[in-house]
Amino acid sequence: MYSCSDLKKGLKLLIDGEPHVIVQYDFTKPGKGQSLYKCKLRNMITGALFDRTYRSGETFEPASLEERDMQYLYQDDSGHVFMDKKNYEQVFLTEDTLGDDKYFLIDNMDVEILMYGERAIGISLPNFVNLRVTQSDPWVKGDTAAGNNKPATVETGYTLQVPSFVEEGTLIQIDTRTGNYVTRVKE
Known part of the structure; x- marks a missing residue:
């Protein structure tokens, strides 16, 4: 108590x-x-x-809450599907439950699901995730007045501000706690 x-x-x-x-x-x-x-x-x-x-x-x-190690599998009409690594049971989470965390999910990603009894009520993501930029405006010389940042969209549909040197196809690291750009990732 x-x-x-x-x-x-x-x-x-x-x-x-x-x-x-x-x-x-x-x-x-x-x-x-x-x-x-x-x-x-x-x-x-x-x-x-x-x-x-x-x-x-x-x-x-x-509150008697439990965190279980699970793996993200896929998204379908009923929501996002996760699998318990120990007993292979599947858990479904809706987009409302996930909120903006849905933008940082990658197939086969290991996450922790917060359980209340047998009901999944939340998710804990890794602090950083690597995603590929799918859409970004090209950098124009002399575009330094705007703080050298431009909007970019990553493969999951999330849009964030990135430095001007980041181009389409670049793999970047994003902080899942803030949703901000961290660095480019070498492949």
Whole structure:
């Protein structure tokens, strides 16, 4: 069991029978009376955000979540398909559940799937992924006023800003946490 003093950003709690994560946290000690813990919580299943205020002395149940090593297989009409590496069971995640993480998935990529019971509710990608640029405007000499960056689209459909020397067909490394260009990758 967690107490109010354990509350912090990123802590996962079980509230009303569903897992929630603390997105924002604020501690207030009024002049008199009990301390207040103001939290912005996100439902990990529906994605809904809401605010709650707790008083000191309240307790919380930790959410029983499990991370499983899985491999991304493919995408079809029902969603994205992942396979458990131990027992070869397949798990489906919808595009709504994945959010922008869908742009960083490559066939046969190893990922960690966050499970609540037998239900997949989230994904943890590797920090960096290598993707090939499929569309990029050519660099024009004298185009330095715009900070030397230009938009480029990679093979998964994701669009990001890259340096002017990156051309179509170039393999680049992208930080999956921020979605930003990191470096060119030698082949």
